[in-house]
Amino acid sequence: MAVKKPVVDNDRSKFDFKDDIVYLQQTKRGLTRDTVEEISALKNEPDWMLKFRLRAYDHFLQRPMPQWGGDLGQIDFDRIIYYRKPSEREEKSWDDVPEKIKATFEKLGIPEAERKFLAGVGAQYDSEVVYHSVREELSKIGVVFMGTDQALIEYPEIFRKYFGTVVPP
Secondary structure (H helix, E strand, O other): OOOOOOOOOOOHHHHOOOOOOOOOEEOOEOOOHHHHHHHHHHOOOOHHHHHHHHHHHHHHHHOOOOOOOOOOOOOOHHHOEOOEEOOOOOEOOHHHOOHHHHHHHHHHOHHHHHHOOOOEEEEEEOOEEEEEEEOHHHHHOOOOOOOHHHHHHHOHHHHHHHOOOOOOO
């Protein structure tokens, strides 16, 4: 008896689109110590977070590229823009997300997932969370689900205690 192999859709072209978003802020191309410091300053992070980022950057520089998995040798880190801010704030209502950003998430199916009543959805566009929703019944029992920028502001002690404990630099 022949076993049927599942058909996998490998057509990446449907996700190969570009948006004409005007960013409120962005860094220059390339990853340098100055870029790391600029990102931390743009986010108005505490000094300990900047030090954490700089330690992670130093660690990145010291590590060889992984040899397992796909070929990462073709990545040109100097061509990447590492921080872009597409909107002024994180929205709680999908209706308030800028139209061009909503169009991107429509293409990716994010609103459909939200309509299916997921426990929480956070939509990140480039470097920033632009939309976030948590089901009301979870909030009522104390579940906290938010992006790192917001958590760093609203729960600084908890954030600092646990940040980087699951995935270290």
